[in-house]
Structure formats: structure tokens, C-alpha cells
Amino acid sequence: MSEPSLFAPPEPLAARLRPRTIDEVVGQSHLLAPGRALGDAIRRGDVGSVILWGPPGSGKTTLARVIAKHTEREFVTFSAVTEGVQRVREILREAEDRRRLGRETIFFCDEIHRFNRGQQDAFLPSVESGLITLIGATTENPSFELNAALLSRCRVYVLEPLSEAELGTLLRLAISDRDRGLGAMELRVDDDAIAFLAEQADGDARRALTALEAAAQQVGLGGQVTRSIAADVLARRLPAYDKSGEGHYNLISALHKAVRGSDPQGALYWLARMIEGGEAPLYLVRRMVRMATEDIGLADPQALTITLAAKDAFDFLGAPEGELALAEAVVYLATAPKSNRVYVAWGAAREAARESPAAPVPTHLRNAVTGLMKELGYGKGYRYAHDEADAYAPQEYLPAGLEGARYYEPGPMGLEKRIAERMAWWARRKGGEVTESPIDSSEQGR
Numbered sequence: 001m002s003e004p005s006l007f008a009p010p011e012p013l014a015a016r017l018r019p020r021t022i023d024e025v026v027g028q029s030h031l032l033a034p035g036r037a038l039g040d041a042i043r044r045g046d047v048g049s050v051i052l053w054g055p056p057g058s059g060k061t062t063l064a065r066v067i068a069k070h071t072e073r074e075f076v077t078f079s080a081v082t083e084g085v086q087r088v089r090e091i092l093r094e095a096e097d098r099r100r101l102g103r104e105t106i107f108f109c110d111e112i113h114r115f116n117r118g119q120q121d122a123f124l125p126s127v128e129s130g131l132i133t134l135i136g137a138t139t140e141n142p143s144f145e146l147n148a149a150l151l152s153r154c155r156v157y158v159l160e161p162l163s164e165a166e167l168g169t170l171l172r173l174a175i176s177d178r179d180r181g182l183g184a185m186e187l188r189v190d191d192d193a194i195a196f197l198a199e200q201a202d203g204d205a206r207r208a209l210t211a212l213e214a215a216a217q218q219v220g221l222g223g224q225v226t227r228s229i230a231a232d233v234l235a236r237r238l239p240a241y242d243k244s245g246e247g248h249y250n251l252i253s254a255l256h257k258a259v260r261g262s263d264p265q266g267a268l269y270w271l272a273r274m275i276e277g278g279e280a281p282l283y284l285v286r287r288m289v290r291m292a293t294e295d296i297g298l299a300d301p302q303a304l305t306i307t308l309a310a311k312d313a314f315d316f317l318g319a320p321e322g323e324l325a326l327a328e329a330v331v332y333l334a335t336a337p338k339s340n341r342v343y344v345a346w347g348a349a350r351e352a353a354r355e356s357p358a359a360p361v362p363t364h365l366r367n368a369v370t371g372l373m374k375e376l377g378y379g380k381g382y383r384y385a386h387d388e389a390d391a392y393a394p395q396e397y398l399p400a401g402l403e404g405a406r407y408y409e410p411g412p413m414g415l416e417k418r419i420a421e422r423m424a425w426w427a428r429r430k431g432g433e434v435t436e437s438p439i440d441s442s443e444q445g446r
Contacts, residue, residue: 013213014206016180017173018062022070026170026205027162028059038157045071049127049134051112051142051151054159057204060137063159064108067135073104080114088122095132105132112136113145120150127153161203168198170205171212182216188224196230252287260295264334271330275323284326285311291333299339299414306332337414345408352402359399394430
């Protein structure tokens, strides 16, 4: 019988250095430090079913293995990417056999969000009965991806990306460890190379260790790893972005809030992050149109025009030249005066329409297109605004019961300040006051 160990390549550095106990784990102190719920439960050996949510390389699989070791349970791994419900049933049968022998099972489901909500139901009876302790690992927001029944039976713990300092600690451990790390190679690794790897890894321990291992292989025994060598072994650093997951919603939220907060620097950065991550420009323009109407509105109506022009410019030029038009639009939006008064007014008007869906149109506003309608008084008493002084006819335009209602109240910023003055003058005219118009000829027709 052959011995595969003689011919199989060694495990990757990241796998060899995987922590075996809770004390060896680098990072996640907000979960594992003494006094923290998860860390204390692991030390007591009584961890229940949990969902570990965090970015790649944050230690989800490692933590699951540490839990299994501290609780002395059988650790069974399962990938929702490559395996199906049939394999789940096999594992559950094995867990029943194991329980009869007095040993409990930890069922580790990697990428649990890849199971649809119906498939996730396969776990429920066994989690409910305690046949298995389920540990699900996911990079996606469990609120979006896991069904409520499963979430109600598991505690959710959020893992954070490792800090640059934590990654630096891990890299130095890998360099010095002679049993599981690269210590036997007696490498000389420059401090700025370690700092560069820690920075470029974006909080991903696996990425940092993989890059270090590649650099070690490049320089060989006793070699020196410099910053330039570290840069050479790293592929182009891609933004951490998932166009269909939580990262998508977080970044568009950041972009929208930067625009609303009048911060062009933040708005440009988040726009660039999304474009670099491969977001569809049309989606970004759609959201920018919403910003122009929701957060700027009539304080600067030109914001909507410029945003729509940016879409046309991008359609005409394509990428990357057309991206500059999007950048111009987002800077304009961020620096424009802000008002959500139209947004609020539209919501109030829709609510009023829902509450009074059958309110009849006032007779004087109806159009008399037949003789009978004329006889019934349709259009009687209507005052044609252009025949009035200053093109304003002080009459009621709302149905009975809603007279005097105010949905739109202009704000004090930008053009809305002038609109407020105009509306105030109209209100005085409607109330019977005789005043001179504050509206000059340049404002007529707005």
C-alpha cells in the first residue's frame, strides 16, 4: 500500500498555521476575550449552534475547529457549494449513530448562504432536537440569506477583518515558527515587506500568509524578502466588493450618505470603490438621479439635469472616459444645496390620496366638454390664471375636506428660498391682502 504522505505536497502555510486552541487565535478579541460570550462558552465547552458571519480570511473555519476541539465533539465539514441535501441526510444519520455511542457532532456548514431557504430547512429538526451543533459560516448578511426559522435557533457572531497589526503578528509568527511555519528556511524578511503584506491583505489572513509563502519560495532558503518582492508576488489588489451581497448595499449607502452630507471627497471615494469593483454604471446613475430628486430637489433643479446628462455622456463615451462624467455629477450633487422638501411633500400627498381616494373634483375645475356638463355647472366659476394680474388666480384647487392642506413647504436653501417667497405672496393674495408682487420678470414662468 502506497504512502501518499511521501508524495503529496505539504499543506499550504495558512492551513499549517491554523490555530488549534482559543489562545492561539489572532484577532477577534471582541468575541473571544475573557468576559465575552463566545469566548467564555468555548472555554466552558458548551457552545450551541451558531452562525459565523465575516469576510474571507477572518477565521470562520478556524474558529469552528477550535470550538470542536474545546467541546470534544466530532467535527464534520460540509460545503454548501459542492454538496447537497442528500449529503446532509447522510451526515445526520452518522450523527445519530455517533450519539448512540455517546459522542456528539459538530456539523460545520461552509458557505451556508449558498443553500436556498428550502434547503436550509433540512437542518431544522436536527438543530431543534440537539442531534447536531450547527456551525454555519457565511460571508453574506444572514438577515438576507438565511431563513428566519434557522436564525431563531442559532446565535449570530460577526467576525471582523484582521487589523494590519494583527496580520503583522501572524506573519512574524509564520516566519519564526520552525514546526508549522517557515522558521526552518531562516528567512530575512524586511519590516516594510511585512507592513506591505499586512496592508495589501485587506484583513484576510489567508491572503497574507499565501503571499508570504510565495515570497519565501521565490527567495529560497536563507533568502531575503523585501518590499519589492512582496509586491511582485501579490496579484493586483481588488476592492472588497460583492455586487449582489451586503457589500453592494453598504457601499451604495455610503455613497448616498456622503452626497446627502455634502462631502464631495467621500462621495468620490465611494463612487470609485463601486466602479473599481465592477458595479454597473447605469445602476450608479439611477441612484444618483434618486439623490438629485430626494436630497436636493428644488433647492437646485439643475442637479437632476446634470445627472441625466452624465448618463448620456457615459452612454456616448463608454468606460473609462465616461466615468469622468459620473464623477462630475457626483461632485455637483455633493456640493449642491440640499432639500428633501419635495420628497416629504410627495409622501404626504400620496398618503392624502390614499385616505381620500374618492374625493370629487371641485366643479369649477372640471372640464365641460358637452352641453350637459355645462348645464351641470362644470367649469363654472373657474378663473383662468393668465387673465389675472400677475398670472395668479386665488381659487381653491383641492377637493372638499382638504382645503388649505399644505404638502410642499420649501426650505431655506438655494432656489427654494425664492420659491418660499413666491408661495408666501400667493398665500397673501389668496387671503385677500393687496400687495405688490415680489416676482420680477426674470422669475416669471418658473
